[in-house]
Amino acid sequence: xxxxxxxxxxxxxxxxxxxxxxxxxxxxxxxxxxxxxxxxxxxxxxxxxxxxxxxxxxxxxxxxxxxxxxxxxxxxxxxxxxxxxxxxxxxxxxxxxxxxxxxxxxxxxxxxxxxxxxxxxxxxxxxxxxxxxxxxxxxxxxxxxxxxxxxxxxxxxxxxxxxxxxxxxxxxxxxxxxxxxxxxxxxxxxxxxxxxxxxxxxxxxxxxxxxxxxxxxxxxxxxxx
Amino acid sequence: xxxxxxxxxxxxxxxxxxxxxxxxxxxxxxxxxxxxxxxxxxxxxxxxxxxxxxxxxxxxxxxxxxxxxxxxxxxxxxxxxxxxxxxxxxxxxxxxxxxxxxxxxxxxxxxxxxxxxxxxxxxxxxxxxxxxxxxxxxxxxxxxxxxxxxxxxxxxxxxxxxxxxxxxxxxxxxxxxxxxxxxxxxxxxxxxxxxxxxxxxxxxxxxxxxxxxxxxxxxxxxxxx
DNA sequence: GTCTATACGGAGATAGAC
DNA sequence: GTCTATCTCCGTATAGAC
Numbered sequence: 376x377x378x379x380x381x382x383x384x385x386x387x388x389x390x391x392x393x394x395x396x397x398x399x400x401x402x403x404x405x406x407x408x409x410x411x412x413x414x415x416x417x418x419x420x421x422x423x424x425x426x427x428x429x430x431x432x433x434x435x436x437x438x439x440x441x442x443x444x445x446x447x448x449x450x451x452x453x454x455x456x457x458x459x460x461x462x463x464x465x466x467x468x469x470x471x472x473x474x475x476x477x478x479x480x481x482x483x484x485x486x487x488x489x490x491x492x493x494x495x496x497x498x499x500x501x502x503x504x505x506x507x508x509x510x511x512x513x514x515x516x517x518x519x520x521x522x523x524x525x526x527x528x529x530x531x532x533x534x535x536x537x538x539x540x541x542x543x544x545x546x547x548x549x550x551x552x553x554x555x556x557x558x559x560x561x562x563x564x565x566x567x568x569x570x571x572x573x574x575x576x577x578x579x580x581x582x583x584x585x586x587x588x589x590x591x592x593x594x595x596x597x598x599x600x
Numbered sequence: 601x602x603x604x605x606x607x608x609x610x611x612x613x614x615x616x617x618x619x620x621x622x623x624x625x626x627x628x629x630x631x632x633x634x635x636x637x638x639x640x641x642x643x644x645x646x647x648x649x650x651x652x653x654x655x656x657x658x659x660x661x662x663x664x665x666x667x668x669x670x671x672x673x674x675x676x677x678x679x680x681x682x683x684x685x686x687x688x689x690x691x692x693x694x695x696x697x698x699x700x701x702x703x704x705x706x707x708x709x710x711x712x713x714x715x716x717x718x719x720x721x722x723x724x725x726x727x728x729x730x731x732x733x734x735x736x737x738x739x740x741x742x743x744x745x746x747x748x749x750x751x752x753x754x755x756x757x758x759x760x761x762x763x764x765x766x767x768x769x770x771x772x773x774x775x776x777x778x779x780x781x782x783x784x785x786x787x788x789x790x791x792x793x794x795x796x797x798x799x800x801x802x803x804x805x806x807x808x809x810x811x812x813x814x815x816x817x818x819x820x821x822x823x824x825x
Numbered sequence: 826g827t828c829t830a831t832a833c834g835g836a837g838a839t840a841g842a843c
Numbered sequence: 844g845t846c847t848a849t850c851t852c853c854g855t856a857t858a859g860a861c
C-alpha cells in the first residue's frame with residue numbers, strides 16, 4: 376500500500392552504477408516530506424493532520440521527518456510559509472504597466488481579472504481557508520499572507536493610482552482606501568462566495584461581468600470629470 | 601481543580617427543600633455542555649478540541665455529553681449551527697426602513713456601519729474563522745453562514761435597492777451585484793484586515809471613514825443623475 | 826542521515842451501577 | 844439521565860543500531 380523507498384544507487388543500461396549526489400538525495404527526501412506534508416495539511420487541517428500519514432505519503436521514516444523539521448509545529452510553519460512565498464512569487468501579474476496604459480479601464484479590468492482568477496484557484500482558496508482557520512494558533516502565517524498580497528498587489532496598485540492622480544487621469548484623495556475598495560469590489564465579490572461554497576465552479580462569464588462592473592464602480596467615483 | 605457538580609436539591613432559608621424541575625435540570629446541563637463546547641471549539645478549533653476538556657468545563661460527565669449529542673461531530677454541528685442562528689437572530693439591524701428613508705445616503709451609512717460593527721465583533725470574527733477553516737469537513741456550516749447573512753442582510757438590501765430603483769432614486773441594472781459591491785466596499789474592507797490580523801483593535805474613526813467612503817462609492821455609480 | 830521499534834500520553838467512545 | 848471507570852486506538856516524539 377504505502378509508497379516504497381527507492382534505492383539511492385541503481386545501474387544504468389550499461390551496468391554502470393548511477394550514484395546520485397548524496398546531498399541531493401537528502402534534498403529530494405526533504406522535498407518529498409514537504410510535498411506530503413502540504414497535501415496532508417490541506418486535506419486535514421493542522422490538528423487533524425497526522426505525522427504518520429505524512430511519513431507514509433512521503434516514503435521516508437518518521438525519524439527522518441523529525442530530524443529535518445524538529446516538530447509538527449515547525450514542519451507546518453516551514454511548509455505553509457514556503458508555499459505562500461513560492462505561490463505568490465510564481466504568480467505576480469504585476470501592476471507595473473498600469474500607470475502608463477493608454478486605456479486605464481481596460482488595463483484595470485485585465486489586471487483585476489488576472490488577480491481574481493489566481494486567487495480563485497482551488498488550491499489557493501484551500502490554502503487561504505487553512506491559514507484563516509489556524510490564525511489563532513499561527514498568527515505569523517496571517518501576517519505573511521497579508522503582507523505578501525499587499526506587497527504584490529495593493530502596494531503597486533497604490534503607486535499606480537497615485538501616479539494617475541498626479542497626471543490628472545484620476546482624482547483619488549485616499550489612494551490606499553481606494554485600492555482596498557477596488558480590490559473588494561472586484562476580486563472580493565466572487566472570493567466571498569467561493570470561501571463559503573468551495574465546491575462551486577468558477578463561472579468565467581459571471582466573473583468577467585463582476586470584475587468589469589467593479590472597475591466601473593471604481594471609475595465612477597474616482598475618474599476625473 | 602475541575603468544576604464540581606452541584607446537587608439538584610437544596611434547602612431554602614426555612615428548611616424547605618427546593619426541588620428544581622427535573623426537566624429543566626437536564627436542560628440546564630445541556631446548556632452547560634453547549635456553552636462549554638462553544639468556548640472549547642472557538643479556542644482550539646474542531647480537531648484540537650477535546651471532549652475531556654468540554655466535559656470538565658461544563659461540569660458534567662463525559663457519558664452525559666455523549667447521551668445528549670452522540671458524537672463529537674454532531675456536538676460540533678449542533679453547537680456551531682445553533683450559535684450561528686442565535687447570533688444572527690439576536691442582531692438583525694434590518695434594512696427594512698431603507699426604501700422609505702428621507703436621506704438614502706445617511707440611512708445607508710448607518711445601516712452599513714451597524715452591520716460592520718456587528719461582524720467585526722471579536723466573537724463573531726472568531727466564529728467566522730472557525731467556520732471557514734472547517735468548511736471542507738463541514739460544508740453545511742458554510743452554507744448556513746452564507747444563507748443567514750444573505751437572508752438577513754443582502755436579501756432585504758436587494759429589495760430596498762430595487763424599490764429605490766423603481767422610485768427613481770437609484771439606477772441599478774443588477775441589484776444583486778450592486779448590493780454585493782456595496783457590502784464588499786463597506787464591510788468587506790475592514791473585515792479583510794481583521795480576518796488576517798485578529799489582534800488588531802477596531803478603530804472606530806477609521807471604520808466610519810471606510811463605511812462612508814464605501815457608500816459614496818456605491819452612490820457615485822448608482823445614484824440617478 | 827536514515828532506519829526500526831518503542832515510549833508515553835491523550836484521544837473518542839462505552840459498560841454498567843444507580 | 845447521570846455518573847465512574849475503563850476500553851481501545853492513535854497521536855507526537857525519541858532511542859539506538861547502522
